[in-house]
Amino acid sequence: MEYDLAKASAIAHSNIALIKYWGRSAKFPPELNMPLNDTISMTKRGVTHDTALTTHTTIEFSPHLDYDEAVINDEPADERTMDRICFIINALRKQVKMDWSFFLRSYNDFPTQAGLASSASGFAALTLAATEALQLNVSKQALSRIARLGSGSACRSIHGGIVFAHRGESHETAFAEQLCAPDDFDIAAVIAVVDQHPKKITSDVGHDLAKTSLFNDVRIEQSQIHAIRIKRAVLGKDFATVGQVAELNCLMMHAVMMTSSESLLYWQPATLAVIHRIHALREEGIECYFTIDAGPNVHCLCQYNDIERVQQAIQDVKGVLKTFVAIPGGDAYITEAHLF
Ligand code: DP6
Numbered sequence: 001m002e003y004d005l006a007k008a009s010a011i012a013h014s015n016i017a018l019i020k021y022w023g024r025s026a027k028f029p030p031e032l033n034m035p036l037n038d039t040i041s042m043t044k045r046g047v048t049h050d051t052a053l054t055t056h057t058t059i060e061f062s063p064h065l066d067y068d069e070a071v072i073n074d075e076p077a078d079e080r081t082m083d084r085i086c087f088i089i090n091a092l093r094k095q096v097k098m099d100w101s102f103f104l105r106s107y108n109d110f111p112t113q114a115g116l117a118s119s120a121s122g123f124a125a126l127t128l129a130a131t132e133a134l135q136l137n138v139s140k141q142a143l144s145r146i147a148r149l150g151s152g153s154a155c156r157s158i159h160g161g162i163v164f165a166h167r168g169e170s171h172e173t174a175f176a177e178q179l180c181a182p183d184d185f186d187i188a189a190v191i192a193v194v195d196q197h198p199k200k201i202t203s204d205v206g207h208d209l210a211k212t213s214l215f216n217d218v219r220i221e222q223s224q225i226h227a228i229r230i231k232r233a234v235l236g237k238d239f240a241t242v243g244q245v246a247e248l249n250c251l252m253m254h255a256v257m258m259t260s261s262e263s264l265l266y267w268q269p270a271t272l273a274v275i276h277r278i279h280a281l282r283e284e285g286i287e288c289y290f291t292i293d294a295g296p297n298v299h300c301l302c303q304y305n306d307i308e309r310v311q312q313a314i315q316d317v318k319g320v321l322k323t324f325v326a327i328p329g330g331d332a333y334i335t336e337a338h339l340f
Contacts, residue, residue, distance in 0.1 A: 007060035008132035012124035012332035015041040018246040020253040021152045023210030033152040037223035039165045041156045045329030055121035057106040058339040059129045065101035072106045087149040105339040123150025124157035144175040160330035182328035190300040191324045194270035203294045209260040219252045243289030250291040268296040270319025
């Protein structure tokens with residue numbers, strides 16, 4: 001392939017898992033990030049104009065560059081991030097039989113230090129931008145598979161709305177697909193930030209610890225059942241079941257985290273205070289549920305009409321630093337707005 005200009009930009013949304021990915025399958029090389037169970041997520045679009053909860057990435061391949069370089073939020077990418085970026089880029093360079101180096105620049109519009117940053121939007125935007133720059137005409141399914149090489153959750157951020165990721169039996173069969181479009185299921189997340197510091201143990205490391213918990217096998221087995229239940233409930237527009245099952249699945253993941261060796265306890269006192277507030281809101285008749293990723297911040301799932309009441313209640317909880325609201329976002333997309 002001859003390239004005049006191998007440069008492109010893309011934007012992708014982050015996502016919150018309703019059925020969690022925790023632990024890579026040992027049957028495959030770790031860099032494939034093959035999850036042990038099917039997962040489901042909501043792609044997130046922040047409702048305030050400056051906080052869309054997206055990553056915007058521009059990449060350029062050139063024969064004039066001497067080495068690969070990535071700059072994220074104006075900082076050079078650390079070594080592990082660079083490795084993960086190269087898992088994706090090397091697979092693509094191999095496919096097009098090209099050895100040019102790249103330069104990439106990426107910005108997250110997550111509020112600075114809100115503890116919300118996630119690799120999912122970053123690797124999804126990178127995958128889309130890089131395939132576009134290399135003029136690879138790939139399907140959404142293929143994009144999702146390639147994004148997984150960066151992080152397991154990134155395969156879901158290729159799609160908008162509610163997304164189902166198959167654990168798969170091989171690299172080819174482990175991909176995500178859209179379960180329903182953003183407007184087709186009434187769900188929102190009020191995000192309670194209780195700690196803004198980066199977590200001490202990243203998910204990347206945590207995935208290798210999952211197998212040391214006695215509860216890991218039962219979580220995997222139950223997650224497969226949970227995924228079927230949530231899929232059915234989303235298609236049947238049954239928010240209560242989605243919330244109940246998501247909450248249970250979250251608790252199971254944290255039980256595995258807490259009982260792994262070493263033990264991972266991501267919750268802070270304010271995490272628990274928010275959980276109690278959510279229980280109280282339910283008793284007051286508001287349909288809302290919690291889910292928490294590998295960190296102390298809480299996503300409170302509710303329906304659109306309840307956002308305001310839930311947000312008011314959550315931001316009054318002691319220890320909550322700020323709250324954000326997200327609704328289902330769209331697919332990752334190409335943009336002409338280049339960052340350099
Ligand atoms: C707890 O390795 O996909 O969020 O944590 O952003 O590096 P990063 O991503 P990844 O692990 C995600 C773990 C999780 C659950 C989930 O998103 O499914």
